[in-house]
Amino acid sequence: MNAYRLLCRLRLVLAISSAVVLGLLTWNLVQSRAYDPLEATRLEQMQLRLAANPKDEALRNELRALDRQVRERHFHHRRVALRGLALLAVLASLLVALHAGAETLRPRAFTPEPDAASLLAESRARAARGAYLLALALAGILVVLATIGRHDPLAQYARAGMRPEAPGTPDRAPITPDEPIGQATLPPADPTVLGPPPLVGSLPVSPPATRLEPVAPPPAGARNPSTPERPSPGQRSLPSLEPCPPAGLEAEWPRFRGPAGNGVATATPPLPGRGLKVLWKVALPLPGWNSPIVVKGRVLLAMADPSRREVAAFDAKSGDALWRTPIAYKEPPPKVSQDTGYAPSTMASDGQRAYAIFPDGLLAGLDLNGGVLWTRSFGPLENQYGHASSLLCHGENVIVQLDQGSDPEERKSRLLCVEGATGKTVWQAERAVSASWATPVLVRVGGRELLVAIAPPLICAYDPRSGEEVWRVSGLGGEPAPCPTFDQHRVYAGNLGSYLFAIDPSGTGDLTRTGVLWDTSDYLPDIVSPLAFRDSVFLIGPDGTLACLRATDGTLAWEHRIGPTKASPTAVGDSVWLITDSGRLLAIVPGSAYRELGAMELGEVVRASPAFVGDRVYVRGQDHLFCLGP
Amino acid sequence: MRKSAWVLVGIAATLSAQGQEQKRQPPPDFTSGYQLPSPTTPVPKDALFAWIDVGVLLVALVLAAWIVLCRRSRAWLLVLTGFCAAYFGFYRLGCVCSVGSLQNVALALADPSYRLSVSVAAFFLLPLLFALFYGRVFCSGVCPLGAVQELVLIRPIRIPEWVAGPLGLVPFLYLGLAVLYASAGAGFVVCRYDPFIGLYRLGSSPLMAWVTGLFLAASLFVGRPYCRFLCPYGALLRVASWFASKPARIAPAACISCHLCARECPYGAILPPSPERELVPMHELRSSLARRLGATVPLILLLAALGWFAGPAMARVHPKVALAAELALSRAQPDAPKSLAVEAHLRLGRSDEEVWREAATILKSFRLGAALFGAWAGLVVSAYTISLALRRRRREYVAEPGTCLACARCFASCPVLPQGDRP
Structure with missing residues (x-):
């Protein structure tokens, strides 16, 4: 038998084998249709019956058994299909290879082409007609598209939207913009304070808070950098912003991201790798992702697991455990994600007392010796990952951001000011926003204190003494965890899935059109708060890329990949300190290029x-608390 | 043989049917306190991989050129094809690829804020650079999309020139469309509708799974249907190959005009020598050339005008325009279910005018872009028809550099021996 015949026979065997596998796969496919969890009608009927009679335990158990059976069979068929496909792919590859080999060896008889040149010439004469037919077909398609576009209601709206003034009713639109959109449920705005009146068609934005004066709805525009209404950075004089640390705690670390909450430290530790070493390290008894605070020589932490809530204090000099205080609670453990844990919120202190909050809404006030002064429960909180906003103090009061829910219109979110000594509410502002994981920040603008809090869709500034809204910028999206921050002239807020806004905070009312200096959708952080320092804004994205933007216009100065990071950057002296998820602590120069110190x-x-306090750095690891210093 | 072919057709159809199984299952309705694990953000592979890809591409191109031009071995080329399909296709999951990179380049040229990575630029430029010297060696054994079609071609059917020629213009039109959509920020249509990416990633939408199956089934009998009649990057390579300084030559010595190579070529890329006496009289050629030249400007203007009017409808693919359209619909029918995009818009608190204003700007720019696309289509068709009316003398069988995919089939069929091997 020659090689060609052998290959032909092998090819036949493989073809038959492939056909058999193909048949079995088809049979398996047909069978698997009967066990598709999405189309299991019996399962669906049982679910309806159970919904009608939720206390029927027998039916519930039967439903679970059937659900398990359907899923097991479905995934069994799926496994069979995948293995069969792999086998089929191997057989098919061999078949193709054998066929190629057989074709190579196939004896060919030489048969001269009758007249290749004349055939080509004839074919080419017809090819020109074919090309014109192609052009005709394309023209036909374009005519159809043009006809569709001509009668598209969108074109009417687009024409309306293009007018520089407020768009009116389109000429002959089947849908009139006035009709559905003009349902202005908002109070009329004061044009002298709040800028131009709302355009027809603005979305209804709910009045912001119980104590707030009416604020105009967000007008159009202002988010795109090319929007003509936006003032260019050079056209306006920017206000001077000052931090508002708690009195007497300027050199301590009384809250998340330092005394002013903007990630700027007054400490002077030696640089990592240049004299910085581990002074002490203690094991932490319970987990928690919150950051340490340092007040009056104590390092305070919140810790929790599903069954315990605790606050612990360590001696800042020696690391000795000073006290551990369990916080009593009644709520069942909330549903939290692994990244959130049961103690994600950083504590805050006013120098006399310390405060802690947990994802179930349990807020506790303690004295600095570990005694529980009071507890309040705001839970359960509707938050898909678990509440994680941290606390801050204003005078002797505690600010609590309790944003929750998925629909801003449900008005479940609140911003509270609680008396530190008693836990009683001083003021409360309802917020038409959905859940947020960010922490507010306090900043002084022209002698006026502002409390800036963010949650979709708003960036809002409140008067921290009364809870009255001072200004707002709308357009925030995503799931904000990065905190707002500020530098000498601007407030910055934004997160992944949205934009980063640079805002001039000196105005009042709706600043969406007039107060946003620039925005960007690049390099946005998912978890890590931005740091604004020395005319730069440092962002760390979810992929571990550190980006340095120019504070003046938001353009990129440089970027560098440092690896996955959740901790927020801190400005220490002339350097910016970062710590990656793997525990690599590094200091860089805030210059025109990435350079590690x-x-x-x-x-x-x-x-x-x-x-960062004095010449020491306190780092909370997954299992230990570290103190680094000279 | 026909049985084998039908089995392979069945396999292709089954693969595409199984592709429908990619739909996600809903999570079970747990009431036992089980917590679904949180999704994690995968860390992207190091940038080093981008450079490794460029290195592999460069080596593969050099090897392909060497195999085609020096070694003249189809077996070696098949080995290289298999490797490239495995590396660029299954291992690197078909991205980045040169075919899609043209959209990145178009977007980078249109939008200064879009940064083109060096590796993507290299993937775009290197095959073109090689084509300028050696013809379409990238298509011969490096392109993972071509590899699939090359490996499954079992019984090629010759497509007549009058069909293959006009169909060969479609890649140029697709190129224009891809550039239009990419530069307008409307998305990368070439990647979105890549028929073979689902095969490499072992999963795709049901529609694209069927498209993959259809292309695979067609590839059994038609030589590389995607490469010849759709690939927009192939259009660029085709143009670059016309200027190739050292393209593949069929006969290693003087051609004896035996026609065996032309019969072996599944792509119809081999042209016969010119006849001794011209078949079409010169005056006929001249008059048809004059007619086609005269039709050029009207055809370009007509298609440009039609493109201008069709621009708004073509812009509906743009996500911002699509949102504006859905928003208009939801405003007209407030009780109708809203799309996810409209719900997101409502939650963001943006005004409708802002959306419509953005859409209007895009519609306006699309008018111009679509008009340019129409003009481009007219130019392509005219240039092709004019080229048909031009006469070129060929003394032997030659591979037309633009359409020759350097598959090396013709080398084995050529009975001419190299000068050094002659007895």
Whole structure:
């Protein structure tokens, strides 16, 4: 038998084998249709019956058994299909290879082409007609598209939207914009304070808070950098912003991201890798991703697991455990994601007391010796990952951001000011926003204190003494966890899935059109708060890319990949300190290019932002609390 | 043989049917306190991989050129094809690829804020650079999309020139469309409707799974249907190959005009020598050339005008325009279910005018873009028809550089021996 015949026979065997596998796969496919969980009608009927009679335990158990059976069979068929497909792919590959080999060896008889040149000439004469037919077909398609576009209601709206003034009713639109959109449920705006009146068609934006004066709805525009209404950076004089740390705690670390909450430290530790070493390290008894705070020589932390809530204090000099206080609670453990944990919120202190909040809405006030002064429960909170906003103090009061829910119109969200000594509410502002994981920040603008809080769809500034809304910028989206921050002239807020806004906070009312200096949708952080320092804004994206934007216009100065990071950056002296998830602590120069000054490894997972006091750095790792210093 | 072919057709159809199984199952309705694990953000592979890809591409191109021009071995080329399909296709999941990279380049040229990575630029430029010297060696054994079609071609059917020629213009039209949509920020249509990416990623939408099955089934009998009649990057390579300084030559010595190579070529890329006496009289050629030249400007203007009017409808693919359209619909029918995009818009608190204003700007720019696309289509058709009326003398069988995919089939069929091997 020659090689050609052998290959032909092998090819036949493979073809038959492939056909058999093909048949079995088809049979398996037909069978699997009967066990599709999405189309299991019996299962669906049982679910309806159970919904009608939820206490029928027998039916519930029967439903679970059937659900399991359907899923097991479905995935069994799926496994068979995948293995069969792999086998079929192998057989098909062999078949193709054998066929190619057989074709190569196939004896060919030489038969000269009758007249290749004349055939080509004839074919080419017809090819020109074919090309024109193609052009005709394309013209036909374009005519159809043009006809569709001509009668598209969108074109009417677009023409209306293109007018520089407020769009009126389109000429002959089947849908009139006035009709559905003009349902203005909002109070009329004061044009002298709030800028131009709302355009027809603005979305209804609910009045912001119980104590607030009516604020105009967000007008159009202002988010796109090319929007003509936006003032260019050089056209306006920017206000001077000042931090508002708690009195007497300017050199301490009384809240998340330092005394002013903007990630700027007054400490002077040696640089990592250049004299910074581990002074002490203590094991933490319970988990928690919150950051340490340092007040009056104590390092305070919140810790929790599904069954315990605790606050612990360590001696800042020696690391000795000073006290551990369990916080009593009644609520069942909330549903939280692994990244959130049961103690994600950083504590806050006013120098006399310390405050902690947990994802179930349990707020506790303690004295600095570990005694529980009061507790309040705001839970359960509707939050898909678990409440994680941290606390801050204003005078002797505690500010609590309790944004929750998925629909801003449900008005479940609140911003509270609680008396530190008693836990009683001083003021409360209802917020028409959905859930947020960010922490507010306090900033002084022209002698006026502002409390800036963010949650979709708003960036709002409140008077921290009364809870009255001062200004707002709408357009925030996504799931904000990065905190707002500020530098000498601007407030910055934004997160992944939305934009980063640079805002001039000196105005009042709706600043969506007039107050946004620039925005960007690049390099946005998912978890990590931005740092505004020395005319730069540092962002760390979810992929671990550190980006440095120019504060003046938001353009990129440089970027560098540092690896996955959850801890927020801190400005220490002339450098910016970062710590990655793997525990690599590094300091960089806030200059025109990425340059490391030094680095060291802690050898432990770190997600909390470090605290900087004096010449020491306090870092909370996954299992240990570290104190670094000279 | 026909049985084998039908089995392979069945396999292709089954693969596409199984592709429908990619739909996600809903999570079970747990009431036992089980917590679904949180989704994690995968860390992207290091940028080093981009450079490795460029290195592999460069080496593969050099090898392909060497195999085609020096080694003249189809077996070696098949090995390289298999490797490239495995590496660029299954391992790197078909991205980045040179075919899609043209959209990145178009977007980078249109939008200064879009940064084109060096590796993407290299994927775009290197095959074109090689085509300028050696013809379409990228298509011969490096392109993962071509590899699939090359490997499954079992019984090629010769497509007559009068069909293949006009169909060969479609890649140029698709190129214009891809550039229009990419530069307008409307998306990368070439990647979105890549018929073979689902095969490499072992999963795609049901519609694209069927398209994959259809292309695979067609590839059993038609030589590389995607490469010849759709691939927009192939259009660029075709143009670059016309200027190739050292393209593949069929006969290693003087051609004996035996026609065996032309019969072996599944792509109809081999042209016969010119007849001794011209079949079409010169005056006929001249008059048809004059007619086609005269039709050029009207055809370009007509298609440009039609493109201008069709622009708004073509812009509906743009996500911002699609949102504006859905918003208009939801405003007209407030009780109708809203799309996800409209719900997101409502939650963001943006005004409708802002959306419509953006859409209007895009519609306006699309008018111009679509008009340019129409003009481009007219130019392509005219240039092709004019080229048909031009006479070129060929003394032997030659592979037309633009359509020759350098598959090396013709080398084995050529009975001419190299000068050094002659007895």
